[in-house]
Amino acid sequence: MPVPTFGHPGTYRPGDTFRNRIDLSLSGVHRPRRAGVCGTPVLGAESIVLAGQYEEDNFEEEEIQYSGNGGRDPKTGRQITDQVATTGILALLRSVETGLPVRVLRKVPADDGELEVYRYEGLYQVVGSTYAPGKSGFLVYVFRLRPLVGA
Template structure:
């Protein structure tokens, strides 16, 4: 298993794009191929991916609202139950305490013939969280991240 990196990885910088989750994983910028959070409850989150799957997610250059994971129907993508604090959520909660930077990747339309790519948006710090009813009525974690550097 690779050593955790809190900050930029290698020569990758904001604005760099990746064709798919496999490329993200191979680059080390976001190692998990499926989950949206890379991290542990002990050390915190190293990176997150906003892929447009949670209705509470909101990206703005200076501040991001990022939903925790879980509670979605795998067929429809709709929230059907409360989220519970699993590994990714616990990593983000730990990041509030550590203050270490988190790499943010976001699924965006591609500039050429590809449908979508993942763009490295930069480093952010997790500054707070809430746990309450989301747009669907179910309890969800929402993390607030602010641009870092």
């Protein structure tokens, strides 16, 4: 099992792009090939991926709102049940307590405009969370992350 890395892995830095989830995993920037959160309930979250799948997600320069996982219909992308605290959510809740940095990756259009790539946005700190009705009326976890300046 790989040793958890809280911070920049190897020589990768913000702005680096990756063709797909396999490249993310092989690089160690975000090891899970499907899950949006890499981490454990004991240590916290090492990295997250914003891929535009949850309606509560919002990426702004000063703060990210990142929803927990689960309760989403895979065909429509809409929230159809309340979220429950599973491994990824528990890891993010732990990160609120530890204050350790979390790598943020985001799915964005490639420079050629035809494909999408994953861009490493940098290190963030999980500063809080809520568990409340979301846009579809179901209970969702929403985590607030702020960029770590100079990291």
